[in-house]
Amino acid sequence: EDQVTQSPEALRLQEGESSSLNCSYTVSGLRGLFWYRQDPGKGPEFLFTLYSAGEEKEKERLKATLTKKESFLHITAPKPEDSATYLCAVLNQAGTALIFGKGTTLSVSS
Amino acid sequence: DVKVTQSSRYLVKRTGEKVFLECVQDMDHENMFWYRQDPGLGLRLIYFSYDVKMKEKGDIPEGYSVSREKKERFSLILESASTNQTSMYLCASSLRTPGQNNYGYTFGSGTRLTVV
Numbered sequence: 563e564d565q566v567t568q569s570p571e572a573l574r575l576q577e578g579e580s581s582s583l584n585c586s587y588t589v590s591g592l593r594g595l596f597w598y599r600q601d602p603g604k605g606p607e608f609l610f611t612l613y614s615a616g617e618e619k620e621k622e623r624l625k626a627t628l629t630k631k632e633s634f635l636h637i638t639a640p641k642p643e644d645s646a647t648y649l650c651a652v653l654n655q656a657g658t659a660l661i662f663g664k665g666t667t668l669s670v671s672s
Numbered sequence: 673d674v675k676v677t678q679s680s681r682y683l684v685k686r687t688g689e690k691v692f693l694e695c696v697q698d699m700d701h702e703n704m705f706w707y708r709q710d711p712g713l714g715l716r717l718i719y720f721s722y723d724v725k726m727k728e729k730g731d732i733p734e735g736y737s738v739s740r741e742k743k744e745r746f747s748l749i750l751e752s753a754s755t756n757q758t759s760m761y762l763c764a765s766s767l768r769t770p771g772q773n774n775y776g777y778t779f780g781s782g783t784r785l786t787v788v
């Protein structure tokens with residue numbers, strides 16, 4: 563069964579305190595792993611797509627990496643405006659739709 | 673700016689009512705999706721569509737139906753609303769062909785439905 567598991571469920575950081583969010587997945591033949599950001603009361607906003615092990619992508623303070631079993635979203639020197647829920651998803655085996663993890667809620671305090 | 677627009681941000685309906693949630697996208701995307709999002713359960717796929725008049729069941733289709741009469745519009749129908757359908761409903765669209773940087777879904781802002 564295709565599955566996505568994110569950890570931790572919640573993460574509290576001080577401004578400037580770097581950390582990583584984890585996304586582990588089980589899908590036969592990965593066709594794409596996606597990271598989204600969701601602010602309260604809004605729809606998810608697309609961040610990155612990763613396709614093969616060893617691939618990395620960066621955007622401002624965020625860097626996403628991919629291995630054969632998991633992906634990490636590294637947050638370097640976070641700011642309060644990085645506070646949000648971060649969602650990970652994979653394309654299902656049939657290639658028809660995304661399967662989402664339950665998300666990690668990040669809170670960054672100044 | 674490209675958009676996915678959901679007709680209502682907040683909706684309150686009574687048990688047993690027939691409820692229509694509307695979604696319109698202006699990006700000429702082939703694929704459209706309906707998810708519901710609940711605390712502790714994440715996003716779960718209800719239905720999706722790859723073309724006009726075409727629909728496929730997702731993981732939790734029971735109690736729902738959909739309609740796609742035009743490419744830009746995808747409607748979710750709750751045939752007889754129940755309290756366990758109280759949730760945040762999210763519509764999304766995407767291009768048909770997976771590819772670098774263009775397969776990511778574009779989501780609407782969501783409709784928070786309360787059934788009383």
